[in-house]
Amino acid sequence: MSGIFGCYDIKGNTSDVTRDAYYGIFSLQHRGQESAGIAVNDEGTFLVHKASGLVTDVFDEVTLSALTGTCAIAHCRGGSPRESGTDAIQPISIKSRVGSIALSSESVIMNANKIRDELKDQGAIFQTNTDSEIILSLFSRNRIRTEDCEHAILETMKEIHGVYAMVFMTEDKLIGVRDPYGLRPLILGKKEDKYYISSESCALDAIGCETIRDFDPGEIITISKEGMSSIHYNESATCKKDGKVCVFEYVYVARPDSVIDKMSIFDSRYRVGMALAKESPADVDIVIGAPDSGNAAAEGYAAGLGVPYGAGLLKNRYVGRTFIKSTQQQRELAVRMKFAVLKTAVKDKKIAIVDDSLVRGTTTKHIISFLRENGAKEVHLRLASPPVKFGCCYGVNASSETELPASSKTVEEIRDMIGADSLAYISLESLKASLNTIDCGVCSACFDGDFIAGKPEDDEETIHKVKYN
Amino acid sequence: MSGIFGCYDIKGNTSDVTRDAYYGIFSLQHRGQESAGIAVNDEGTFLVHKASGLVTDVFDEVTLSALTGTCAIAHCRGGSPRESGTDAIQPISIKSRVGSIALSSESVIMNANKIRDELKDQGAIFQTNTDSEIILSLFSRNRIRTEDCEHAILETMKEIHGVYAMVFMTEDKLIGVRDPYGLRPLILGKKEDKYYISSESCALDAIGCETIRDFDPGEIITISKEGMSSIHYNESATCKKDGKVCVFEYVYVARPDSVIDKMSIFDSRYRVGMALAKESPADVDIVIGAPDSGNAAAEGYAAGLGVPYGAGLLKNRYVGRTFIKSTQQQRELAVRMKFAVLKTAVKDKKIAIVDDSLVRGTTTKHIISFLRENGAKEVHLRLASPPVKFGCCYGVNASSETELPASSKTVEEIRDMIGADSLAYISLESLKASLNTIDCGVCSACFDGDFIAGKPEDDEETIHKVKYN
Amino acid sequence: MSGIFGCYDIKGNTSDVTRDAYYGIFSLQHRGQESAGIAVNDEGTFLVHKASGLVTDVFDEVTLSALTGTCAIAHCRGGSPRESGTDAIQPISIKSRVGSIALSSESVIMNANKIRDELKDQGAIFQTNTDSEIILSLFSRNRIRTEDCEHAILETMKEIHGVYAMVFMTEDKLIGVRDPYGLRPLILGKKEDKYYISSESCALDAIGCETIRDFDPGEIITISKEGMSSIHYNESATCKKDGKVCVFEYVYVARPDSVIDKMSIFDSRYRVGMALAKESPADVDIVIGAPDSGNAAAEGYAAGLGVPYGAGLLKNRYVGRTFIKSTQQQRELAVRMKFAVLKTAVKDKKIAIVDDSLVRGTTTKHIISFLRENGAKEVHLRLASPPVKFGCCYGVNASSETELPASSKTVEEIRDMIGADSLAYISLESLKASLNTIDCGVCSACFDGDFIAGKPEDDEETIHKVKYN
């Protein structure tokens, strides 16, 4: 996963775009904690600063002040199965026939290898192992025979199969692109003379700007001195209602205060909790959330049951990238360090614990065991998503199916494996029904195996095992 | 504030004490985020590693592996009004007539200047501006004319006036000390052959060890090859019930899963919330906590009112030491970045927001304003502590009285200042009554001005404005 | 300027090539102090480590140990007028149709912009501003229609006009290339099963290996499992005698213990000094060198005159990249810090000071002034090269002609400007005659303006003013 962000001041003021980009990716940090970067357009010269680490680690006041410009794009990313090393840190900035272009993308291209090989056959060279470099290489070729950047992007979209949200910065434009399925969210905002493109609305709210609207699936929106304009991948189709945004954005990925495709994340989770109370009630004294991702659904579940919602587990907010796990017993100790049990809140209680989903179940097993150690009488697990049976090749959940208990075990077997007194999942129908205000469809491939954007090729290459700069 | 921690393997095994110390201060990180350090006793040679930053920034696997020993003490500290610079980073390790001694202390010594001057008059030199160096200097002089380290500490306690919790590491002992008032918490634990001393029980739980008991006020507990022994500052007195632990540990400082002097922190906050519902109910649709410190009281307040408790505000967990605030409008923007409002949860609702306390009120004012921006119909503020009228010279709250609105303003004036529809504080009586299982008294000087350990001298000196090492 | 180095173990052993590459560029450090890098071929995976700084700053034991392989190429570079930023740090490693390729080059391509534009017109993208990326991009296109890498290089050489020495590392070969003029030196060595390619012979001597021979101008030498093979840019011509190596390698650039194109650097300088004594004797008590580059010629000049050669000025070896110059009076103070005058050696003496060349003359002026301050009776300056009248567009001397006093001033005017009692340059004829064992010609464009490889295009672009990684 990644967070992408762009900002353009159409009056050409330089005062704020870089700082807005900083606050933007800071607010999207939950989408990726491995690296961060900002590229700015300083009167045609592109300045880039990017590095491994959190946004607050990568940028300081001096660096930020040096990045002046009227347009900025930014990126934060998590670890990805096929992009690794400092090479993969975005934004990427290149020079082509039509000048400097920088790109922040959240993408998984299914036919990446095939395209890369075709480009190599034409003599192209690749310095990184990223989709972004492939996209820029394709784009530059397409730009030769198209009238403008937008149509070069359109041609590129025809060649790449996959899921993506992207912001391009050219010498005079900021261009956002959402894949034709609308699998990745992307949203447009505005404050005074500045337009913003962001993975999620929470970043727009944080900056205090107004949300204009979500990108349509396959939409290419351009911000330039002339303001905003838009073209679509499939002009004839009414795209929005046919779109299929990733359902896991609602389940887990997005920040609770974001609104994606007209549906509030917090609301969707709360409503799933309510629905779960109807589908699978539990006779309990208290409902607690698996912190922090299960909290909203737990609150809804408690409301649905008419049972108090409260804290029982707290998450240690200092566990980060550099936390040292003990070599022995490391998983259990790491879980102990990560979660604190409020003994007096759980002692002698029948507890329902609500989690957003159960992927591998290892942490959940430890949590249930801690609750029992601290005197919980019963522990009932409720899950705000259906069984995760398929590894997501679109980058949301990188597990293979053999690692997913739900792909081979019954609910009872999983219940016993994790040591709960009872276990229930929300049904896919109820989950979808809970998204009551959404204005498009959802991809639920991880639950039902319907991979609408295809599956990736198998053979992967890596350029540089180690590459420091 | 600081977190202190010590661990001694009485069988002389070296495998775990350093790692336990790492996990110990990691679990006490909420008591201080400015610096971290560990000192170990490696067969008489004291190894020290300490630096500015979070525990996870200061230590990596290589450093931790190099710190082998059978006894370790550790420290994490926050900014302190009179100890600054890298000098002040603890533990401090020295050599004296009786060998190497290291000290981790959480202390505010009222007569520090007087003692330092007296020691200087005897020819002593000071390389830092810390209380710890004064304590070690006094201790070393006292050690000359006392039979053992414990009695040298006892003599030192007679000379220093203040509040403190300390762990000394000598070449063959680990010694914990709690001040005669018991103002700072300190607790003893055990797992297999290892004894532990910690600021709070949460660190003992995280490591998976058993809590033995809190230190008595004025108690000096020694861990050595012979096991555990104890002496008291005032042997004739039954100290415990006369102790007065800082009430702000319950209000704000300690981690919710800790138990201090037999009283659960979470419970105390939840019970205060319940009491507040009786004292100052509110006609609201939902009760939310000011995250994260107001959550437990909010949960109790909601239970007391019989109104749903839920989330309305979320705290961004990536705001840390290195977050860059905008130069313009910086306070408001920082608050916006720090807190996310769940619009759908607050829109058109009458809301009670519960916070642990109101010190300056600046952040609270912005939060109330954000809630209204997002459509809240009414916002009622409830505070789980009485008005903070006195700056705490014991280090918990460094504000001067002129900065504390409650020292000069009425409740109504404060309500108007922060923009709430109503405002109510818990009474001191109810706060104290909520601590139903506590086995000692509390210091409530910040509310009533009764500074039981005296006030500090005024004239402070600083050795080194800048000192890098 | 840059230093390039390559090493291949034709038996496939991995023990030494990386360390040899480290020692290799360490011995070539005088050719460039700004950055250093090594790329190794680890069974088809290319590992790269490179960064700003001296070789000894960029590599430590841990890094070096991680770079295992059977072939390695390395690079050190100085600041270059058109390649800047971390982008420009070499080696560069890419993936093309024929697999991974890495390149270390010391190059100035005259028609770089034209080629880059042509490639862009074909859709190519550029991530750096280096000649190396252009060369790799051309090479990859040429490789499609050629039978092997060597012929792809040959085709590339036909397209680029300029001066260069390069080492390519492919998945199964190490290939060295010297430009058709032979302007840049490149030499081949061997020790046991390992072949070496180096900018200068001094690196071969340092490693203890045997020099095989200089590359011919336009020669492409391949090292593979089959051993060594060679093709030429112009197969019909006897290239060597028509080559024109840069005369400034003898004057200043190369290390005194190197031998380039059969001529010893030290010898060439000593012989120039002897010739200078004949052409322009001086009535002096002692001959001193301008340290360290004038020492060899000074020794020869003294021998020619029959006057003692000795030290009078010492160079401070701690002046490096990070030396802080005072803001006021900075040039003079920097010169004072850089050079120490041996007062007793120069007091009351008539002195001849021999320098390799006079480019701008600023430092020389200060040195002469210091000598006089310390009591020198007369100071006669002798220069071991003719007047530098033309800025070298091949990268050796980046000064523009307006900065070169010799392009507009008479010898007398320069003498007065720098404050010498007399001033004499060696004639170009004598300089060339002193290279008595050289087996090719020399380029002396900086003296006579005959730029045999043409002049560069004017319009330069820069991709990224700032680019950190």
Add this chain to the structure above:
Amino acid sequence: MSGIFGCYDIKGNTSDVTRDAYYGIFSLQHRGQESAGIAVNDEGTFLVHKASGLVTDVFDEVTLSALTGTCAIAHCRGGSPRESGTDAIQPISIKSRVGSIALSSESVIMNANKIRDELKDQGAIFQTNTDSEIILSLFSRNRIRTEDCEHAILETMKEIHGVYAMVFMTEDKLIGVRDPYGLRPLILGKKEDKYYISSESCALDAIGCETIRDFDPGEIITISKEGMSSIHYNESATCKKDGKVCVFEYVYVARPDSVIDKMSIFDSRYRVGMALAKESPADVDIVIGAPDSGNAAAEGYAAGLGVPYGAGLLKNRYVGRTFIKSTQQQRELAVRMKFAVLKTAVKDKKIAIVDDSLVRGTTTKHIISFLRENGAKEVHLRLASPPVKFGCCYGVNASSETELPASSKTVEEIRDMIGADSLAYISLESLKASLNTIDCGVCSACFDGDFIAGKPEDDEETIHKVKYN
């Protein structure tokens, strides 16, 4: 060894003292490359910056600009047998009864352990393992019962036995001290309103200030607003002529352009070379120096013989602290990297190589071997000092006697060990006679075993094996 430096502006200007201190220790860098530091007096507040590394590594423009003040002391130090770790980095700054005091010292105290134990018995604590902390602790006690700082220093000098040069910075004075034997050099300079104290005159020359005079043995010179004043350890004695400065300052330690106790270092070495030519001539074609320390004597030897002096070996100036030595064959390869042989200068020649001294002889052996590899017909070694038979407990040469070949082997045996055709040492008489302008005696304990300041105690302690800050 260390370099110490101090600067005081008696008119109270702040503009230059820190920069002068930077340039001062930069010019003394040859006395110690391990760490560097500067302390300044900023209107009574002492600011300190110090760290491991070269002067140019430790300070940058930002740091230097932050260190404003009217008085500064500075320090650079080499590795010392008994002071290690970051603790030992100077200057040390403390607070005592009479305010802040900082100290830069180059010292070896013979009775350090005894004094430290006595101070501990009085209750003192030690945070480092340095002599400087002992001296400051003693000084602070003595200051209580003396009228001023100078007499407190005098009392301290009576208690410590050893060799030292020191600069103290108090809140209103800069005080320099040379030990009663005058073993360590110390010199006073002046430029406009600023007084300077430096280990060597070269630092005064570099800054462009005037040398006033050497400190007398046992002299304490004070710089204050009132200007300069001086007292002596032994007021009744005419100290200067009885002093015994370390002869190795002339042989090896000091920079050639320095003048110590009226004797030029360069001159002393040149004159020794002349004397050596008389005592031990050699029938050779050329005289070369072992770079760089043997060059001056080589020049004198050549002049004495009437044979050309020239270069034959060059020292690589990039070999520094971070140079990685190969694990195998490391010594020989390190020597190869360190020295380049000018083959054409030595081939078929009979060579005399002059070195300053022969301590262990390992490097010399490799050098002679390289000269022969490169075709030298004969290699005659001449040494500009007598046989080094005794390890210097005063810090100049830390070798134990078992490592010194001259303490057990004959000249013939050493000649064979190192592979020279002949070997000769200068006699101690001639060495002393060469110091023709010196105005005091010399300590030649390393040659004759006469340790005038006694020998150190044996038992050493170390506080902290590892101590990072």
